[in-house]
Amino acid sequence: MSAENASALLLELRGISASSGGSEILEDVSMTVERGDRVAVMGPSGSGKSTLLKVAAGLEPAGSGHAFFDGRDIATLGQREELDFRKRAGFGFQDGALWENQTVLNNLALPLRIHRPELSEPEIAERSRALLSSLGFTDSLGVRPATLSMGERKIVSIARAIVLEPELVFLDDPTGHLDEDARDRLYAVVDKLVRKGTTIVAVTNNSGFVRRFALRLVVVANGRVTYDVPMKVALAAEGLEPAARSVVARLKRYAERDRLDEIEERR
Amino acid sequence: MIESIGASVRDKASRFLYALAFFGRVVDRSLRFFRRRQVGYKVLVFQILFTGVEALLVNAVMAMAIGAAIIVIGSSLLPQFGQSRLMYDIMVIVITKELGPLLTAFIVIARSGTAIATELAGMVVGHEIEAYISVGVDPVSFLVVPRVIGMVASLALLSIYFNLFGLLGSFLVVQLIKPIAFAEYFQSLLAALAPGDILSGMAKSLVFGVIISTVASYQGFAIGRASTEIPVAGIKAVGQSFVLCIFADVLITLAQYA
Amino acid sequence: MKFRMRHADRIVGVFTLLAFVLLVGVIILMGANQRWFAKNYTYFAQFPTAGSVQPGTAIFHKGFQVGTIRRVSLNEAGSVDAEFSIQDSYYHLMRTHSLLELVTSPIGLGSQLLLHAGRSLEPLPEESYVPTADSAEGQDLIELELVDIPPKDDTITRLLSNVNPLLESTSKTVTTLNRTLTELNRALAGQSEGPLGDIITDASAAVARLPTTLDEINSLVVAARDSAVTLLDSANVIAGNLETMSASFADPTGLVTTLLDPKGSIATFLDDKDALYNRVMTMLLEAERSVRSLREISASLSAEMPKLAVVLEEGKTALVSAQDVLEGLKNNPLLKGGITEREEQDSLYSSMREGAFE
Numbered sequence: 001m002s003a004e005n006a007s008a009l010l011l012e013l014r015g016i017s018a019s020s021g022g023s024e025i026l027e028d029v030s031m032t033v034e035r036g037d038r039v040a041v042m043g044p045s046g047s048g049k050s051t052l053l054k055v056a057a058g059l060e061p062a063g064s065g066h067a068f069f070d071g072r073d074i075a076t077l078g079q080r081e082e083l084d085f086r087k088r089a090g091f092g093f094q095d096g097a098l099w100e101n102q103t104v105l106n107n108l109a110l111p112l113r114i115h116r117p118e119l120s121e122p123e124i125a126e127r128s129r130a131l132l133s134s135l136g137f138t139d140s141l142g143v144r145p146a147t148l149s150m151g152e153r154k155i156v157s158i159a160r161a162i163v164l165e166p167e168l169v170f171l172d173d174p175t176g177h178l179d180e181d182a183r184d185r186l187y188a189v190v191d192k193l194v195r196k197g198t199t200i201v202a203v204t205n206n207s208g209f210v211r212r213f214a215l216r217l218v219v220v221a222n223g224r225v226t227y228d229v230p231m232k233v234a235l236a237a238e239g240l241e242p243a244a245r246s247v248v249a250r251l252k253r254y255a256e257r258d259r260l261d262e263i264e265e266r267r
Numbered sequence: 268m269i270e271s272i273g274a275s276v277r278d279k280a281s282r283f284l285y286a287l288a289f290f291g292r293v294v295d296r297s298l299r300f301f302r303r304r305q306v307g308y309k310v311l312v313f314q315i316l317f318t319g320v321e322a323l324l325v326n327a328v329m330a331m332a333i334g335a336a337i338i339v340i341g342s343s344l345l346p347q348f349g350q351s352r353l354m355y356d357i358m359v360i361v362i363t364k365e366l367g368p369l370l371t372a373f374i375v376i377a378r379s380g381t382a383i384a385t386e387l388a389g390m391v392v393g394h395e396i397e398a399y400i401s402v403g404v405d406p407v408s409f410l411v412v413p414r415v416i417g418m419v420a421s422l423a424l425l426s427i428y429f430n431l432f433g434l435l436g437s438f439l440v441v442q443l444i445k446p447i448a449f450a451e452y453f454q455s456l457l458a459a460l461a462p463g464d465i466l467s468g469m470a471k472s473l474v475f476g477v478i479i480s481t482v483a484s485y486q487g488f489a490i491g492r493a494s495t496e497i498p499v500a501g502i503k504a505v506g507q508s509f510v511l512c513i514f515a516d517v518l519i520t521l522a523q524y525a
Numbered sequence: 526m527k528f529r530m531r532h533a534d535r536i537v538g539v540f541t542l543l544a545f546v547l548l549v550g551v552i553i554l555m556g557a558n559q560r561w562f563a564k565n566y567t568y569f570a571q572f573p574t575a576g577s578v579q580p581g582t583a584i585f586h587k588g589f590q591v592g593t594i595r596r597v598s599l600n601e602a603g604s605v606d607a608e609f610s611i612q613d614s615y616y617h618l619m620r621t622h623s624l625l626e627l628v629t630s631p632i633g634l635g636s637q638l639l640l641h642a643g644r645s646l647e648p649l650p651e652e653s654y655v656p657t658a659d660s661a662e663g664q665d666l667i668e669l670e671l672v673d674i675p676p677k678d679d680t681i682t683r684l685l686s687n688v689n690p691l692l693e694s695t696s697k698t699v700t701t702l703n704r705t706l707t708e709l710n711r712a713l714a715g716q717s718e719g720p721l722g723d724i725i726t727d728a729s730a731a732v733a734r735l736p737t738t739l740d741e742i743n744s745l746v747v748a749a750r751d752s753a754v755t756l757l758d759s760a761n762v763i764a765g766n767l768e769t770m771s772a773s774f775a776d777p778t779g780l781v782t783t784l785l786d787p788k789g790s791i792a793t794f795l796d797d798k799d800a801l802y803n804r805v806m807t808m809l810l811e812a813e814r815s816v817r818s819l820r821e822i823s824a825s826l827s828a829e830m831p832k833l834a835v836v837l838e839e840g841k842t843a844l845v846s847a848q849d850v851l852e853g854l855k856n857n858p859l860l861k862g863g864i865t866e867r868e869e870q871d872s873l874y875s876s877m878r879e880g881a882f883e
Contacts (some may be wrong), residue, residue: 059397086403093401099396101386111402160402317536420541429543430551454876457551457558465552 004115008034009071010168010199011056016065026224028065031112036166036229040214048223049203050172052229057091057170069168087115090161094172094203098145100233101130104156105141106164108132115164131159136185140235150177158186162193169193171202175209187212282306285486287408296408297415307524310410314417316352318379319424325374331448333370336361339445351485355459362433363464369473371425372479374507375418380483385486388497395490411484419476426472426515430465467523479508487516565594565610570625570655575605577627584609586640591615594638611640618642619649624669626658642670694879796873 011021011033018026033039036191041049054060056067058074067084077085098107108128112119119127124216135155145153155178161169174190175183190213192198204210210217210231219227341354361367385412390396438452461496486504490496556562572578574595592611600606604629611619622643627636638776641658649655666672670677 004512057401059400083403086401091401093394093398095394097398099395100389100393114403137458142491157398160398164402183459312533314536315540316533320536320540403664424544431547454558456556460551460555462552462555465548507659 003170004140005177009128010035010037010069010175012068013052013056014066014068016067017063018048018053018055018060019063025223026055026255029220029223029225030065030224031218031228033168033199033201036197036199038194038213038215039202039218039219040202040210040216041203041220042205042210043220047220051222053170053172053201053203057089058085059091059229066071073146082116088166089168089170090164090172092158092161092171094176096145096150096157098153098156098160100145100195103142103144104132104137104139104148105129107145107156108141108160111160111164128159128163131163132156135159136182151179151182153176155182155186159188162189162198165196166198168199168201171200173204174202175206176203183208213224231252282296284453285472286485287390289488290481293411293481293484294413296405296412300321300408300412300416306453310413311417314379314414315421315424317382318375318418319421322374322378322421322425323428325378326429327369327436328363328509329374330367330431330433331368331436331440332433335440335444337467338441338447339362342441342447352455352459355455358434358456359459359461359464363430363460364471365516365520366426367429368422368426368475368484369512371429371472372475372512373509375422375425375475376479376505379418379421380479380504380508383418383480383483385488385497385501387411387484388500389494390458391488391490392492392494392497394507397400406488411480414484415477415480418480419473422472422476422479423469426468430468453488463523467519471516471519473510474519476516478511482507482511564613564618565592566613566619566651567608567610568649568651570609570618570654571600571660572597572605572607572627572657573659574787575599575607577874578605578607578638582638584611584638584640585816586618586642591618607867617648619655621647621649622664622666623649624656624658624663625674626663628673640676644671668828679850685690844851 009032013029013031016026016029017024025236029052039051045050051060055062058069058077059073060065066075068074068088072081074085084189091244098104098173099110102110105125105128108131109124111128112124116124125141132138134157135158137152137155137159139148139152145156148156151169156176158171160172165204187209190200194213199212202213203207214231216230217227218225338354338356341357342351343351375446378393387396390410396406396410399409416477435513438447441447455482483504486500490500550616578597579596580628582594583590584594589742591611594607594609596608598606609625620643622645624641624643626639626641643649658664658667667674682721764835775785
């Protein structure tokens with residue numbers, strides 16, 4: 001089970017469909033993520049990319065299809081396997097999803113207490129503080145999330161996702177709500193993850209983040225994966241520097257065309 | 268028409284099964300809670316603080332009022348039938364066995380049932396539940412179980428205090444209006460009180476505690492994504508808890524007398 | 526709020542511990558009060574039916590609970606075997622000749638099981654048989670006065686409350702009777718020689734006994750506090766006296782017969798074809814019947830005191846009528862005065878009953 005003798009495939013989605021309140025959000029989505037890969041999932045709002053991420057992380061149930069982590073179906077994990085999976089895969093939520101009734105410190109300390117029982121409370125506090133300050137969060141750790149700004153919440157949430165130093169990190173819109181300063185510090189932290197060979201799956205529409213970290217580009221539109229190529233291919237196809245921008249521009253055209261199709265169909 | 272009935276029955280049945288499964292999970296995790304010391308311990312302490320300690324005042328006032336009413340009415344009405352000793356039996360039946368547990372449950376439903384349902388519903392809306400799952404914390408073990416155990420413990424403790432205030436506190440209240448001899452009162456009360464009465468009151472408290480906390484947690488978890496559903500979860504939790512508690516009360520009482 | 530948060534553990538700890546301490550305290554007090562830990566002595570008894578002696582029925586002695594029925598079972602002979610326990614602090618009551626008595630409340634408020642201590646110094650060993658008051662053995666013990674049976678407080682109170690109106694009614698009867706005889710005396714004034722004189726002496730003697738009866742009843746009220754049985758005896762005495770009195774009325778050689786005898790000294794004044802004679806006879810028969818039923822009732826007096834009062838009332842009414850007749854006897858032939866209008870007077874007893882029962 002250790003990383004050395006396992007296959008290159010870390011995450012695999014097979015024919016995933018998901019629906020909510022009667023409307024389809026994902027339809028027959030399949031994709032794979034290899035160890036050390038860094039995937040940027042892009043697409044228009046409401047295209048289902050957040051849902052895709054949550055299904056892949058086992059936070060939302062798939063209507064049909066299977067998600068595999070390290071060769072195991074995450075829907076049928078036993079208790080130990082589940083704990084192992086959670087320890088190895090962190091999740092940074094779009095809106096922070098901090099535990100409002102816990103202090104900032106506890107928001108980071110809880111995963112450590114569960115997965116690293118060998119650490120003492122001072123060690124846990126020290127780790128949390130160090131990680132947060134590397135992300136530029138210098139406020140007291142004794143406050144509750146309600147007193148934080150959206151940007152600060154986002155930072156704490158990302159810190160919580162990586163505090164266990166997982167091999168796979170899901171990031172849902174990591175740059176949202178962040179100011180320029182915070183974004184730079186986030187990049188620095190992600191740089192560190194990259195150096196450690198962490199696999200990253202990020203849902204984002206920030207071309208700067210994509211251009212800097214992504215090795216692969218996945219475009220989701222209307223619940224389907226419409227584009228899944230290595231970044232190099234995407235970049236080569238469209239030239240160098242303006243390529244990322246044109247990818248976004250093309251996404252917009254996709255969205256527009258799909259929307260027109262839909263309007264056409266409704267008529 | 269028939270299809271809509273069928274669909275609603277299927278929907279109800281599946282929800283009922285889900286609720287049963289939820290309850291089973293709660294029971295399972297509750298049993299595990301005691302086997303190892305969990306991080307949920309702190310949640311448990313706070314649950315007892317909020318549900319038990321903070322409801323004590325309302326509970327005590329209510330108990331003393333009811334107890335005093337029984338003493339005043341009983342000591343003036345019953346001697347007319349030559350049955351003044353019946354008063355102690357009535358007090359034990361009303362305060363220890365019947366009304367005490369039920370009224371305590373009502374207080375707790377109004378205070379903590381809504382609190383649990385809306386708090387958990389708020390967590391669902393704020394994706395906090397997903398966040399717990401994402402770090403490997405089972406929300407049932409961590410969030411529901413301490414609340415269930417805390418609620419059960421609080422109700423049991425509150426019903427002890429309800430008895431105390433209802434049987435003895437009310438005596439002090441009555442002293443202000445219509446003095447009666449303490450030794451005689453206390454001894455008659457102790458003679459009227461049977462271990463079965465205390466046990467029955469306790470059993471009710473336990474059952475009510477399980478009902479209220481499970482229903483409230485379930486309703487809290489059962490909402491969708493909209494923040495407008497949070498108060499709805501609270502309302503549903505209160506309504507269902509009321510009905511189920513009264514139902515359980517009747518069943519337990521019937522089981523004793525049948 | 527901050528304080529509560531910081532000291533949550535401590536507050537909850539105190540809250541919990543206090544409740545447990547109180548609960549345990551109450552349970553211990555309950556146990557002490559209900560004698561869970563005290564030694565009990567077991568005995569056996571037999572009852573004709575288990576209707577009022579269910580397990581858990583308390584056994585009282587002078588108003589204190591001294592024991593409890595533990596078990597009852599129907600035996601092959603058809604009576605009910607009961608096992609009961611006596612608390613150790615009341616063990617001294619269990620002596621040879623001790624007996625149980627099941628007293629049923631006359632107004633339907635259930636029953637009480639009483640323990641009466643035997644008049645003996647010999648303690649009754651555990652697991653012995655204790656007779657009940659209804660059994661032949663129990664009756665013997667009571668008759669031989671081997672058992673110390675205290676008065677039953679609530680029954681006595683009820684009896685006493687009935688005795689007072691009774692006394693009043695009796696005293697009225699006596700007064701009426703006295704007046705009747707005075708009337709008679711006046712009617713026959715100056716003619717006290719011969720048989721009439723004897724008759725009046727007869728009647729006077731009968732009536733003269735009544736005040737004595739009254740005194741007896743008076744003393745009986747005092748005595749009743751000590752013994753209900755004595756009360757019943759005295760009631761018999763009253764009845765006996767009344768009977769003697771009415772017998773002396775009805776006696777063919779007695780007062781009225783002689784008075785109305787065509788050959789009697791006042792025969793000439795009574796030439797009304799025996800109408801008066803018949804009337805007096807009817808009334809006297811009525812009075813006699815009342816007295817007879819009084820005697821019957823007093824034989825089984827137990828809880829029948831009100832009926833006794835009714836009978837006395839009837840007797841009084843009859844005597845009042847007799848008085849009227851005698852007055853007519855006096856007025857009509859001799860003085861031509863006629864019977865004076867009698868003011869209706871509500872009977873004391875019936876008004877008392879109306880007040881008490883409505």
